[in-house]
Amino acid sequence: MRGRVVVAAAMLALAGPLLLAPSLAAGPGDPVVAARQASMKEMAAAARAIAGMFDGKRAYEPSAFKAAADTLSARAAALTDEFPIGTLGAPSAARPEIDDARPEFEALARHIGRLADALADKAGNAPPGITADMRMTGLPMDGGSLLGKRPGATEADPAKMPAEHLLHLILQDCTSCHSKFRQKVE
Ligand code: HEC
Known part of the structure; x- marks a missing residue:
């Protein structure tokens, strides 16, 4: 009898989280979050490499x-699918608002994707x-304004x-998206 109660309690504890409304947030160490953060870092390294070549701080090759332009283009193309519901909000720096503004988020991702594809073609x-x-x-x-770019x-x-x-223009899209959809965590 006692054993059964314990088992029933354990089952309830297991079922508990599933009965709650699905959460927007990912747990710590979520692989989807880790993967997109790694992808963002790759984009940043690629953009820095190209900027360095144009600024003369790095040998142009x-x-x-x-290679860097291809990385930008591939990472930009993946962006839209990297922010599923259940992975937004702390401990990730992705704002929960992404889920309320999918069309805008996806338009930004498409925009940077188009620019990165054009750059990769030229490269x-x-x-x-x-x-x-x-x-x-x-x-x-556009006059160089980072704000108000649509x-x-x-x-x-x-x-x-x-x-x-x-x-x-690619760097402006990074900034536009971050100012709207990225938050500080910790
Ligand atoms: C469409 C939106 C969007 C675009 C475009 C975008 N980012 Fe991000 N970026 C984000 C969001 C949201 C996060 C927070 C991700 C998280 O913590 O889960 C982020 C995080 C990052 C991070 C931190 C990664 C980490 O280790 O936590 C870097 C670096 C970064 N972005 C660089 C870039 C660069 C460089 C570009 C442009 C070439 C760019 N991003 C374009 C939305 C975007």
């Missing part, structure tokens, strides 16, 4: 440029040295933009 035909037509002339076409409200054809300009 067409193959390294192409595939990159000349042995940086040429003037790869350089951004003057300010970015994905979708674009702009010229990315294929016609200089590589350096594409990189700057």
Whole structure:
């Protein structure tokens, strides 16, 4: 009799969490969160590598440029699926609001994806040295404002933009998404 009560209590304890409403948040050490954070770090390293080549802080190498641009493009393409419900909010730095704003989040992901694809295309035909037509002339076409940029409200054809300009627009998309959908944790 006592044994049965104990078993029943154990079953209830197991079933308990499943009976509650599904939570937005992931537990600590969630592999989905770890994977997307690693993916973000790869994007950051790739963007830094390309920026360094254009700024002259790193040797320009067409193959390294192409590899980094391919990484940006692949990581950007994966973005949309990396934030499923159940993995948002602390301890992750992904804001729970992502789930209320999927269309906006996905538009940002598509926007950066389009730019990164265009950059990867250009990097595939990159000349042995940086040429003037790869350089951004003057300010970015939107005046350089990081705020108030709307994905979708674009702009010229990315294929016609200089590589350096594409990189700057990509970096603006990182910032736009982070300011809206990333939070500080701890
Ligand atoms: C569509 C939205 C979005 C875009 C675009 C985006 N990020 Fe993020 N990024 C996030 C969110 C949300 C997090 C928090 C992820 C988490 O902690 O679960 C994050 C986290 C990061 C982190 C921290 C990763 C860690 O170790 O915790 C880095 C670095 C980063 N992003 C770099 C970039 C760079 C560089 C770009 C552009 C090339 C970029 N991100 C584009 C949404 C975005």
